[in-house]
Amino acid sequence: MSAVPAFFAEYQSMVAAELRRLVPDDSDAAVERSMAYTALAPSKQVRAVLVLLCTELCRGRATRAVPAAAAIELVHAASLILDDLPSMDDAPLRRGRRANHLEFGEAVAILAAFGLLNLAYATYARSYEPALAARLAASTADAVGPAGLIGGQALDLLATDRDITFETLERIHRGKTGALFVAAAACGAAVAGGPPESISALTAYAKNLGLAFQIIDDLLDVEGTSEETGKAVREDARKTTFVNFSGVDGARQLARELCDTADRALAPFGAKANRLRELSAFVVARRL
């Protein structure tokens, strides 16, 4: 199974509408167009859907979580712009289009990334009561900060053209991918006021799912095509990836086990967590 689950469409449309509201694509300003260029580009919006599913699982309404889901997507979009910069991964293709900095120039792209990041926090502040907004902002900031995206990207840059240990690779993946997955799950549960035990189960799910997602990403870089993935492939040749440690079959096996573990974390929710199980099944089988 490589197509997104059918139920994605409903959630994606809600998130897309919110994103269009937050980031209009008809602005004259280059930086705003640059923001919209990446934020509104065709995307699976896995992290945003994760927010909405977790909210529902904790007995909240998905509509209430849409701003949080959009904020998570904005953060993710910002990280993609920065990740593709020449000073970073220097990637030419993202979401099936030219990279943001190739389209708008490096300076505008950097500003757009900061713009998206700030918009995410502003969305929390404007959409939720202060206590919840602070909680969401803290979770997201943790995911972005030195222990999250920034820390992971820094390690990733240092690791290029070098042999690294498995522990270092895990820290890179945890920061660059896992942290935002975990934040998405935690934010979704927090919006619904889920109890600590539910949040704990959902973060365990997200942590395992995030790493599985990244392992599959590594596999797609080896096995996939640009048409399938929407981004440049074989870009990781200078980097140590999961595939280097385990081989292709081993990586797929471990990704499957991580997704199985993620599913087991959902046991307390019973059949009501089936959509999250579909999500993990999609992650492990995805070709895009």
Next chain:
Amino acid sequence: MPEPLQDPRVDQLRRQLRELGYLDAGVDRFLLAPAGGARGRISVAMRSSLRLGVLAAAMLGPAGAIGIAFRMRDLVTGARDALVLAAYFALIFFVVFSAAAAIITLAASFLVRAGAQFTTRARRVSRAAGWTFTIATLAYLTLWWRTANAGFSWSAPIWTASALLLAVAISLLLGHAARIATLGVLASSPAVPTALPAVTRRSWRLTLVGGAAAFLGASVLLLATASNESPVAAVPPLTVVPRGIRLRVIAIDGVDPHLIDPASWPAVPSSTSGVAPVVGDRYLLDPQDTTDPARAWTTIATGEPPEVHGVHAIETRHVAGVHGILPGDSTMAGRAFRTATDMIRLTRPSIASRNERKSMMVWEVAEEAGLRTAVVNWWATWPAASRGGIVLTDRAILRLEHGGPLDGEIGPPDLYASLRKSWPSLRADAERRAAAAFADISDPDIVTILRRSAALDATVVALTDALPGAARDLDVVYLPGLDIAQHTLLSREDGGAPAPSAMADRVAALRAYLAFLHDLLRVWLRPAPGEFIVIITEPGRVATPASGTFTTYGILPPPEHVEAPALGVRGSVSVADVAPTILAGLGIPLSRELTGHGRGILGQTNRYVSTYGAPFRDDSVRTGKPLDQEMIERLRSLGYVR
């Protein structure tokens, strides 16, 4: 699902991932793993219940084995037996707990319907399921401890408190598991739109409080049910008051009081020396169920009822894989259970033995008191455990027939060589004697039956006479021939009786056998000075229930000459009085634990000790081939077992 890769790199990465916090769902994986997939509630209930059963098996199986080892001390002979029993109990607990958990969790899932009150109801129902398991487990473990702590007196409160704390912990754990499993099943219901109620920290506080309450409850239950328990008393020494009396106890099975006047058989000589008078008494024994001779004669020899001495039937059961013996149960339910376990080869038939006996027989008490004793052919005496006394067990004749190394048939073992040497001539003499008897009976079938019994009784008598060391304080002999003949002649497979015309011949044949027996025992029945003869008869398997007789007579040594009273039936005594009367006659103090009483028949004064203790054990290694199957076949041929 594809097979996991056998790649050492993957194994290494898997280990590293676990150390880094991945591959850990962070929930009760053992119980709720089945709920990890999108399964229906029945599937989840079954799978979770099986896992709960595994937990119960692991924790309660060993406890069950320890408990039964204390309750049935002869069932567990070593660590291997204990392990096998623990496995059996684990299987039982697995089945019971799995079934109970499946029923309760499924019932809960039907009780708690979707709706606004789902969370509240789910919390209550799952909690009720958990506490049900906790209380049931705790009650079992508390009563188990009541049985198992026989080795510790109630003055060991630390042991008791520790055991109860462990029981509470196990009970709470299983209760918690049941609660989680119930929640898992409730969550699997497709009609329930909301998430599970969380197991909060407050719940653990409640669990701790409940645990403390459970501990108190268990303590109360333990104290309430332990009121009759008493610590194992020390066994006092047995001091004998010598009376210069030797006893020869002759037990004759199958003497039907309807067949012969109990007041006149056997005939007692009035004097043997012309100087010393014969004195004695004859009593009727209160009727007891004699359909099972092992049970009835063990009652006589121990002075205790079957519930105390532990020998309930000739047939017992070996549990597969266990060296020890499962005591017989003569109830209908017990027989049905036995048949069922035999059919599935979980148990196999065995013959009542000394191993399951919990009370000492008269010769064992006398041996403990330092007297010289010999017993021949009594029920439930194998394997022989001798401390100097002679024991020819109920398997001794079989061993002498088959030869080969001893397997506890004769004690002391060095006696075997001399008996084996003289066995051919003993056997030939016995068969010659039997062949010479019953010449005036015309029916060859009846003659064959009588001579088979006669040969057996004559062999027992010859073996007794062949024992070394003539001057023993107590000789005990069991003669089964009359009962075997009576059973063969008078009982039928269909439970009916022979035709009247045939019955007359058979009754006449039995009277002829009594005459043969009287002749066989002629020398024994004439007491020497200082010797007393004790004759015990029971009606046997066919005539039950009816009275047996208890006859004692002999010649008191000087200066105890007394006026010789006429020997007639003086009344009746309980079968439990036989053993104490014999022991008191030998000058041995009586145990206050005995059910029966010394009747003063032999002119003795009763003295008492607190207990005789348990039968002593012979821990010597037996190297001979067990004759279990041969014994069963022999008893089957004689009509004792089917």
